[in-house]
Amino acid sequence: MVVNTDDQAAPGDLERIRTLLNTWLIPNDTRMPTDRFRGNAVVRQLRDDLRRVVEGTASTDQTLNAWVRRLDVTPHVAGGAVQFRGNGSAGRLLAIVVAALADGAWSRLRACPDCHWVFYDHTRNGSKRWCLMTAGGPNGRSCGSIAKVRAHRERVRQST
Numbered sequence: 001m002v003v004n005t006d007d008q009a010a011p012g013d014l015e016r017i018r019t020l021l022n023t024w025l026i027p028n029d030t031r032m033p034t035d036r037f038r039g040n041a042v043v044r045q046l047r048d049d050l051r052r053v054v055e056g057t058a059s060t061d062q063t064l065n066a067w068v069r070r071l072d073v074t075p076h077v078a079g080g081a082v083q084f085r086g087n088g089s090a091g092r093l094l095a096i097v098v099a100a101l102a103d104g105a106w107s108r109l110r111a112c113p114d115c116h117w118v119f120y121d122h123t124r125n126g127s128k129r130w131c132l133m134t135a136g137g138p139n140g141r142s143c144g145s146i147a148k149v150r151a152h153r154e155r156v157r158q159s160t
Contacts, residue, residue, distance in 0.1 A: 008119035008131065013096045014105050020047050020093065021054060021109075021118040033116075042090040050097065054118055055111040064101065067094050114143035 010018045023037040024047070037044050046067060052058035067073075071091040075082050082102070084095040100106040108121045112131035121128040130143040 007122070008117075010100075010109060010120035011105060014100045014109070014120070017050065017093060017096055017100070018109060018118050018120060021051050021111075023047065024051060025117060026115045040089065042088070043093065046090050046093060051111070051116075051118070054109050055116070060101075060106075064094075064097065068098065073098055112143050117143075 008018075009015050020037075020043070024033065024035050026033055037047060049058060049063050049067065053060050053063050071086050071088070071094050073084055073086040073091055073094050075084055077083070084098045084102075086092050086095040097106065100109075105120075108126060109118060110121050110128060111118050113129065115131060117131040119128070119131050
């Protein structure tokens with residue numbers, strides 16, 4: 001999938017999480033789920049659980065609390081600010097998620113309901129639903145336009 005990542009990039013370290021979440025995707029050409037993850041099993045499990053949270057199929061509180069306990073992510077104060085620490089690669093990634101949850105950035109990560117691409121919602125009112133409204137390149141998908149056309153055709157079909 002060709003996507004303009006500049007418009008969808010998350011701020012700071014949260015971009016690492018968005019990139020991790022997008023190692024699982026549905027390419028335009030095959031429309032079959034593809035897993036491009038090449039890391040350890042714990043990070044893969046964390047990625048899968050975080051995807052479920054972003055997609056709204058898992059509880060944020062229950063899922064993240066279970067991972068915080070499992071990976072022993074803890075707060076500490078540095079430079080007069082609260083930061084989070086985690087051990088190992090999965091713990092460090094989870095610490096980024098917990099920090100993003102604390103500062104409100106986590107709620108801006110969204111998964112497109114059509115292609116499941118994870119993007120960061122930069123809109124003022126935080127209401128972006130699809131990854132793109134227009135094709136992001138020759139192989140790009142315009143999920144928002146496709147969804148609106150599909151809904152229009154359904155309304156027309158129902159009214160006839």
